[in-house]
Amino acid sequence: MGIQKILNAKAEYGVPVKIYTNDVDEESMTQLRKMAQLQFIHSHIAVMPDVHLGKGATVGSVIPTKNAIIPAAVGVDIGCGMNAMRLSLKAEQLPDNLSALRNAIERKVPVGFEMHKQIKAKASTLAPLDKRLKLITDKHPALKRMLRHFDSTWQKQIGTLGGGNHFIELCLDENDDVWVMLHSGSRGLGNVIGTYFIERAKKEAQNRFGHVPDKDLSYFAEGSNSFEDYFEAVEWAQEYAYENRREMMRLILEAIRPLLPSFQMTKEAINCHHNYVQKELHFGEEVFVTRKGAIRAGTDEYGIIPGSMGAKSFIVKGKGNPDSFCSCSHGAGRRMSRSKAKNLFSQQDLIAQTQGIECRKDKGVVDEIPSAYKDIDEVMANQTDLIEVVHTLKQVMCVKG
Structure with missing residues (x-):
């Protein structure tokens, strides 16, 4: 059985906070207590075992809200998430030295602040994104002033990795099958959208739902123009992040194919967000669920939980645990x-x-x-009530931004 402890915030702080670990630093606890005071939280807050201090809201938290959304809880890497695909290759089919594979991927996929010199994504991908984005920027023209060469940049960044903890990996599972796995989000434009609306929320009146204990928890109330505009923009950024990972996976496979025996992609392919908000039904009510560093783990729903560089990662299947709002951790979680x-x-x-x-x-x-990260085995042991492990992966090659 996994661990679950309850910070019973009801009397002193607000709603309860259900935490799936005993390993929580005091700064994160302070942040969680502030979040629990918000009067539009539905039922409780769930906190995953990779919990750690975040900007705006605690990383590893699942925040169900009624009639409001907190832009800083979603954050600036909107739609950040994982993509993994199993190939029809075995470990012995990989070369002894993997440096040529890493170099081929790094030549194909720009990392850090770099982007493609020319647009790589297909017109069929770009056209619907472009149409929806124009509706957003027509209402919020300031967005276009926040990113250099706005129109070309967001298109050239589809299929790029970014920096920080984003990565591309080759992994082996318990059967010695080869997997490609990557972690990335909505790049520069997602950051711009997040930053713009976080600052907008801080400037708006915060009196509809009573006291807000921290400016970073400023919200948009449902029914307001800002709420509708933000939800439209955040959905766009989430779709952009999803397409970014799809395009990157295509480029990676294109890069490694000439260096490996002939292979096919299997049906086991997963593409999931872990920084996002969407409407869901929980405890009989429709709410907005913000997962800040958590993935959805509905019944039999597949997800990816990566460890740190050099540790194990996991392909998992959700158990649909209602207390976690059908969620689980998004990784190991930073220790420092x-x-x-x-x-x-x-x-x-x-x-x-x-x-x-x-x-x-x-x-x-x-x-x-x-x-610098928590022990992934301990994180996994604390959430056996939330997920079951389908595959255990071990990295053999990693590309960092």
Whole structure:
């Protein structure tokens, strides 16, 4: 059985907070107590075992709201999530040295702040996105001033990785089958949309639902123009992130195909968000569910829970647990900040902890060292009530932004 403890916030703070771990730092607890005071929370807040301090709201939290949405809870990497695909290849069919595969992917998929020199996505992908985006920017022209070369940039960034904790990996499962897995979101335009509406919410009156304990928890009330505009924009960014991962997967397969024996993609393919908001039915009522660092784990619904660089990852199937609002963790979760990891660990530590994995081992990615993250096995043990493991994956190659 997994762990569940309840911060019974009802008397002092507001709604209860159900937490699926005992490993919660005090800063995160303070943040959760503030979130629990919001009067538009439906039933309770669920907190996943990879919980850690976040900007705006706690990472690993599932926040069901009635008649309101908190833009900062969704965050600025709107639609960030995972894509994984199993190939018809076995471990022994991979080359002994994977550096050529990593180099081929890095040549094909821009990382960090880079983008494609020309638009790679098909017109059939771009046209509907472009049409919907124009409706958004016509109402909010300031968005176009927040991103250089706005119209070309968002199109050239489809099929790009980004930086931070985003990655592309080759993995092996328990049967020695080869998987391609990646983690990315809505890139520069998603960031612009998130930033713009977070600041807009902070400037709007916050009196419809009583006291707001933190400016970062500023909301849009359903029925207002801002609410409708934000929901339209956030849905667009989520769709963009989904298409970004699809295009990236296509480019990765195109890059590695000449270097490997002939292969096919299997039917096991998953593309899921873990920073997003959508309407769902819970405890008999339709609510807006914001998952900030959590994935949906409805009954028999497949998801991806990655570990840190050099650790295990998991393909999982949801159990539809109502107390978690049909959710589970989105990864291992950070144990420390990026700056603390850089101060605490050296390049040599990174080399030691990623031994046997073809990946960057320079100072620029020390903040992504496995020790900066929680133990993925412990995280998984704490959510056996939420998901069952279908495949256990081990990274053999990793591309970082």
